[in-house]
Amino acid sequence: MKTSTSRTVSAKVLHSIVSVLLVFAILFVFSACQSDAVDPNETVNIGGGSEEGRNTPAQTADLSRLVRISLTIDATRAYNNASLPQNIKDGLQNEGMLVKNAMLTLSEGKTVTETFSLLRTYDIVIVSESGAAGTFVTSIQGLENGACGAASGWLFRVNGEFPSEGIDSIELHNGDKVEWLFSCDGGADVGMSFAQ
Template sequence: MRKDLLLLAFIALLVAVLISGTKIQSVDEYYLTHIDDIREDSETVTISIRADTILQNWDKLSPELRSEKYVPKDGVILKETEYVLRPGDTVFDILHRTVRHNRIHMEFQGADENAFGSVYIKGIHHLYEFSCGPLSGWMYAVNGTFPDYGVSKYVLEDGDVIEFHYTCDLGRDVGHEFKRNMNENEVKVK
């Protein structure tokens, strides 16, 4: 009898919560809905994700990706958006929160899985390295400069502007030039 009363009380409480319109969220859902609660004292960064270079290289794009579903008409996957900067945030931290918040597909390789010791962005919005030719893939710039190290090594500061660009020509089509170091066989940023 006592168990039945407790069960009945629990069911009544549950019905009252549902009727009152209370939204029950998982921790992940709560985090994603409050990710961009910017206050006056918040430090912030801005991020955008663009693939407009593909529009000039449409013939090189893998046929299965030739759709507005993957490449928007203007090439903008994510317009410039402001996010709260937390202490120690890297470019990867902001990108990861951004794509989760906006439900944009992303695939990456962990820092411990490659020789560079940094996270490697394999694909964003179903666009991968080599999806638009042999020199294509994702690059990032902070405040207009293309860093010479990985996304999980670049620690951000208040006011930084992050841009992710899909390149079809090893960065030349997005304003980046590589310079070969004569003493080593590796690519260095100019």
């Protein structure tokens, strides 16, 4: 009888210990997965990264085949536009400066489109569509093309130039500066010339 009672007590103690450990494990996983925004001072690898840390290239990666770029996502013009609905404005952190000069490390040959998967891991949601003219962005963080009027929408530039090709055609090189800019005036308010 004593053996049965001690087994029951041992089973209850073991069950309690396992339950407590399970709760701590769940809390650890949830706290590790939370992220508010991209840290502009953080370097992140896309392709060729290791599991030891996102800032460390994989040991098998050819370091000469990695490129480092700067990425900015700027929706400040929309954020400050009176015609932007409040519910959309509320979804734009940092007064519309969603990402500022984040340094990213990618494998050579990657395109602008291939930066999207990284940004999704940092709670930056980008929606794009593909068509005959290539891939284009329709929304970032819930801010859709047309949100501030018919001539408003997302534009991108690389190294200060607005490319005529689609985002899936622009191959990134070491030192490139990629900027996503929300224009409320057909590009005029972000320096886009119609001659480009």
